[in-house]
Amino acid sequence: MTDYEALVAKILEKAPYAEGEVRRERRIEFRISPDRIRDFLKLLKDNGFELLLQITAVDWPDRGEIELIYQVFSITHRTHTFVRTAIPRDNSVVPTVMDIYPVAETYERDAHEFFQVVFEGNPKLEMPWILEEEDKEAGLSYRKDFDMLGYVKRKYKILDRFDEDKGTYVI
Amino acid sequence: MDWKLWEPLIEFARKRSLWIVSFCTGCGGIEMPPLMTSRYDLERFGMMPNPAPRMADLFLITGYVTPKTLKRIIITYEMQPDPKYVIAHGSCTINGGIYWDAYNAIKRLDAYIPVDVYIAGCMPRPESVMEGINKMMEMIENGTADSWKRYKENYEWYKKNQDELFGEGWREKEARRWIPWIMDDLKRAEKEREKND
Ligand code: SF4
Numbered sequence: 281m282t283d284y285e286a287l288v289a290k291i292l293e294k295a296p297y298a299e300g301e302v303r304r305e306r307r308i309e310f311r312i313s314p315d316r317i318r319d320f321l322k323l324l325k326d327n328g329f330e331l332l333l334q335i336t337a338v339d340w341p342d343r344g345e346i347e348l349i350y351q352v353f354s355i356t357h358r359t360h361t362f363v364r365t366a367i368p369r370d371n372s373v374v375p376t377v378m379d380i381y382p383v384a385e386t387y388e389r390d391a392h393e394f395f396q397v398v399f400e401g402n403p404k405l406e407m408p409w410i411l412e413e414e415d416k417e418a419g420l421s422y423r424k425d426f427d428m429l430g431y432v433k434r435k436y437k438i439l440d441r442f443d444e445d446k447g448t449y450v451i
Numbered sequence: 452m453d454w455k456l457w458e459p460l461i462e463f464a465r466k467r468s469l470w471i472v473s474f475c476t477g478c479g480g481i482e483m484p485p486l487m488t489s490r491y492d493l494e495r496f497g498m499m500p501n502p503a504p505r506m507a508d509l510f511l512i513t514g515y516v517t518p519k520t521l522k523r524i525i526i527t528y529e530m531q532p533d534p535k536y537v538i539a540h541g542s543c544t545i546n547g548g549i550y551w552d553a554y555n556a557i558k559r560l561d562a563y564i565p566v567d568v569y570i571a572g573c574m575p576r577p578e579s580v581m582e583g584i585n586k587m588m589e590m591i592e593n594g595t596a597d598s599w600k601r602y603k604e605n606y607e608w609y610k611k612n613q614d615e616l617f618g619e620g621w622r623e624k625e626a627r628r629w630i631p632w633i634m635d636d637l638k639r640a641e642k643e644r645e646k647n648d
Contacts, residue, residue, distance in 0.1 A: 412518065414618070420554055429552050436558045437615070 282357050284308055295323055309362045314348075314374050317365050321350065321380050324363070328356035332381035335388060337395040339423045344369050346395060346423075350377070367397070369423075376401040394422040465508065465534065466591040469584075472507040473500040474527060477514020479540040479574055491577045496584065504530040509587070512566075514574070515543035515556045518616060521563060522625060525613060528564050535599045536591070538583055539566045542573045549573065562612045565598035565605075 288300045288308055298320060300310040312320050321332075331353040338347040343366075350363040367374050376399040377384045388399040393409050411420060418431060432438075475483060486493050487500065501507050504527045516524065528535070539560050542548035550556035560566055567590060570583040590596040602609060614621070 415554060428554060432552055432554055435554065435616075438558050 282359065284359065287357055287359070291323070291327065294327075295320055303362075306359050307362070308359055309364065311364045314365045314367045317350075317363070318375050318377060318380065320363065321352070321377050324352055324361070325380055329354040329361060330356070332377075332383050332387075333360075335384060335391055337391045337397060337422075339369070339395065340366075341369070341424045346372050346397060348374065348391070348397065372397045374399055378402055396421060396423070462592055462594070466588045467497040469496070469498045469509040469536070469587075470501040470507045471498055472504050472510050472527060472531070473502075474504075474510075474524070475513050476516055476520045476524065477512075477541065477543060479511075479513025482513065482540070482574055482577055482580060483511075485577050486580060491581060493584075496588070498584070504528075505532065507531050508535055510535065510537045512537065512539045512544055512560060514541045515548065515550050516560060517555050518557060521557055522617065522621065525564060526622070533599050534596075536568075536587060536596050537564060537566045537598055538568045538570065538587055540570050540572075540575055540580065540583075542571055545569055545571065557616070563609060563616070565601045565609075567596045567598045 284302045284305070288302055288310075291310070292298060292300050295312075295316075297316050298310050298312045300308065302308050310320070329352045333351040333353050334349075336349045336351070338349070340347060345366040346369055347364060347366045350365075352361040352363060353359075354361065365374070372395070374397060376388060378388065378399075378401065385402060385404060388397075388402050389404060389407070389409050391397045392399060392402075392405045393411055399405060414435075418435075420426065420428075420431065422428075473483075483500075485491055493499075498509070508531070510524075510528055510531065512524065528537070539545070543550055543556065544560040544566070547553070547556055547558040551558065557563065568583050568587050570579055572579055575583075587596065618624075
């Protein structure tokens, strides 16, 4: 059985710039500033955290931040790890981690397409990915200030089936 | 000879030998294995998954349809020989279902291709799919399954809707995008063969 507290303490000792905690069994969490993300992930990889599962982004308009969550899995320590970092919304640039975890290329393209986060050093960011051209032209984005419902109504011409004044939508 | 006399026999044969296009779009594809295998055994109705749309009668649209798959669905549908029938599973094909506000799922399937039978539910259980298939057979027998005729008669309207969503000339554009890729593949295969000889 892994001692998660000891594991977190060991990592934090090597990376004093980070904050970390145990959420529950098999879930640990770190918070760091975006400029140290590469150092930290390198450190994790050297310490038996072998797999990067996903990079997700959360938009927080009230805090003016986009939170990036790197989910790392460790087979050695049998734990799922969240590495959280927050970047400013209007200047969302973060260094790539492609050379540390090669699979990051895919997830970075994903986050770039839907949240317009720029991962410096990833050469494939501008390549065609999931969205089709007309969606890109319309500036589709999962950021909260994009009017998704309005876009859907325009694209599929279903204006008449929604009633804006009611609390619920009529479909 | 008057073929009208033979019509009931032909309709009976059609009804008992529906071949399905095995093009599983959306989540509903996962309901196909139980339908095909021993528990619900569709083959006792003479239904069979089938390798090419050119030999198919029945098109099962199993769930949500995105614009990208819709292009393929339309092309596959047009490749099928007449008479052809369409069954649409799930609420997603009726009004978008849980994807009612998603930018990437079409909201009404029958604006783009005609549908004979809708099966509501998210996801419909195999029993209701069987019910839908029964209904389809009934409709074939009494001649009300006429979606393929509707498609021909109202082609202008369907085409207008398709063009509105994809932009005019989408067929050519799609083909242009893929033909070079296929040609490259052919060339590569040719080279391999030469090397092996
Ligand atoms: S109706 Fe439900 S199960 Fe069917 S495709 Fe839509 S979401 Fe999936």
